[in-house]
Amino acid sequence: xxxxxxxxxxxxxxxxxxxxxxxxxxxxxxxxxxxxxxxxxxxxxxxxxxxxxxxxxxxxxxxxxxxxxxxxxxxxxxxxxxxxxxxxxxxxxxxxxxxxxxxxxxxxxxxxxxxxxxxxxxxxxxxxxxxxxxxxxxxxxxxxxxxxxxxxxxxxxxxxxxxxxxxxxxxxxxxx
Numbered sequence: 001x002x003x004x005x006x007x008x009x010x011x012x013x014x015x016x017x018x019x020x021x022x023x024x025x026x027x028x029x030x031x032x033x034x035x036x037x038x039x040x041x042x043x044x045x046x047x048x049x050x051x052x053x054x055x056x057x058x059x060x061x062x063x064x065x066x067x068x069x070x071x072x073x074x075x076x077x078x079x080x081x082x083x084x085x086x087x088x089x090x091x092x093x094x095x096x097x098x099x100x101x102x103x104x105x106x107x108x109x110x111x112x113x114x115x116x117x118x119x120x121x122x123x124x125x126x127x128x129x130x131x132x133x134x135x136x137x138x139x140x141x142x143x144x145x146x147x148x149x150x151x152x153x154x155x156x157x158x159x160x161x162x163x164x165x166x167x168x169x170x171x172x173x174x175x176x
Contacts, residue, residue, distance in 0.1 A: 083112035083162035092160035100146035102133030
């Protein structure tokens with residue numbers, strides 16, 4: 001489960017790269033961090049009863065109710081924050097960013113350290129358009145899609161701590 005439409009793109013890419021094809025997965029957008037936190041617990045109880053594991057991904061920088069997270073985690077729901085914003089996960093694969101934008105992205109790494117990864121991502125792509133490296137990309141969603149064409153979880157997790165936490169959490173569940 002995740003917050004928004006752009007987050008769904010990233011989470012689906014992670015699932016494709018990490019979870020075997022024979023495992024049934026579903027990525028659900030719940031729209032906004034507070035709705036995610038309130039509804040994830042209800043969805044998790046239903047899915048846990050059917051034998052599913054539930055992971056909720058949210059942008060750490062968003063305003064949220066920390067008590068809801070603590071209460072839900074004790075009942076079988078794993079919350080994984082994208083440090084600052086999920087855009088930091090995209091920026092962590094500098095090779096994919098370069099292929100998508102035509103410009104090298106030089107960090108800082110780990111990308112969890114970026115104060116406002118969304119602003120950095122937008123600036124990087126607007127610069128690529130200004131410098132005529134790319135002319136076909138106009139919207140934030142286009143930036144996400146362009147990066148995800150070549151985005152590699154293994155490369156990205158080495159340069160982003162919170163993404164690596166998600167990777168390790170999924171692997172613990174897979175081994176259980």
